Amino acid sequence: MLAVTSTSVWYTMRATGVVALVLLTATMVLGILTAGRTASASWPAFARADLHKRVSLLAMVFLALHVLTAVLDTYVNVGWLAAIVPFASPYRPLWVGLGTVGVDLMVAVAISSALRQRINPRTWRGIHWLAYGSWPVAMAHTFGMGTDAATLWLDAVGVLCTLALAWALAWRINDHRRNRRQAELAGATTRAVPHPSAPAPAGRVPTAARVRVGTSTTADAAAATTTVRLLEKDRP
Numbered sequence: 001m002l003a004v005t006s007t008s009v010w011y012t013m014r015a016t017g018v019v020a021l022v023l024l025t026a027t028m029v030l031g032i033l034t035a036g037r038t039a040s041a042s043w044p045a046f047a048r049a050d051l052h053k054r055v056s057l058l059a060m061v062f063l064a065l066h067v068l069t070a071v072l073d074t075y076v077n078v079g080w081l082a083a084i085v086p087f088a089s090p091y092r093p094l095w096v097g098l099g100t101v102g103v104d105l106m107v108a109v110a111i112s113s114a115l116r117q118r119i120n121p122r123t124w125r126g127i128h129w130l131a132y133g134s135w136p137v138a139m140a141h142t143f144g145m146g147t148d149a150a151t152l153w154l155d156a157v158g159v160l161c162t163l164a165l166a167w168a169l170a171w172r173i174n175d176h177r178r179n180r181r182q183a184e185l186a187g188a189t190t191r192a193v194p195h196p197s198a199p200a201p202a203g204r205v206p207t208a209a210r211v212r213v214g215t216s217t218t219a220d221a222a223a224a225t226t227t228v229r230l231l232e233k234d235r236p
Helices: 004-033 044-070 093-114 121-128 131-145 152-192 207-236
Strands: none
Touching: 004 044, 004 131, 004 152, 044 093, 093 121, 093 131, 131 152
């Protein structure tokens, strides 16, 4: 019974670790897409933010299950201390320690997100940047520590996760450049249009004034011509 239980825990630990890596990748991709300013009628910003939050919570659930099963597994002795303190495990300290670093970073990001309304926005943003560091150490932990590291299916999962994150980063960089270019064009257009209250340059008459002067002169000439004709008509 103990062997069956230990085997079940071992398989659960492997499965939850891979699912946590996939969900972490999805969280990173959604976070990058949410940070962009591109609007979409089919996928508005609030929908991206809500999906990002839900996937993040799901990733934390599977991460907690992975850590729990790793500690409870009787095949190796990891211990609760190694689940919190990096490189404290007597078993494969480097790879287990990298996994612990990833866990600590994700927990810090999760706590800061829960307390977002109570902390400084700049502090929250700085802590949130730690999420970008959790992904590479989680990937290194998966392929350095995982039993399935040499299998083709796990290699395919790692390649797909890497390609998804690379695509999101490339999209974000391109979106940032496009928004900056649009802002520069808008600024140039604003500088090119003079303000209505701006004084006209010396020696030049504003266009509106020239129109008014020209209209007034034409009207006066027409009135004078009409008056002369009336006088000539009344002359004996």
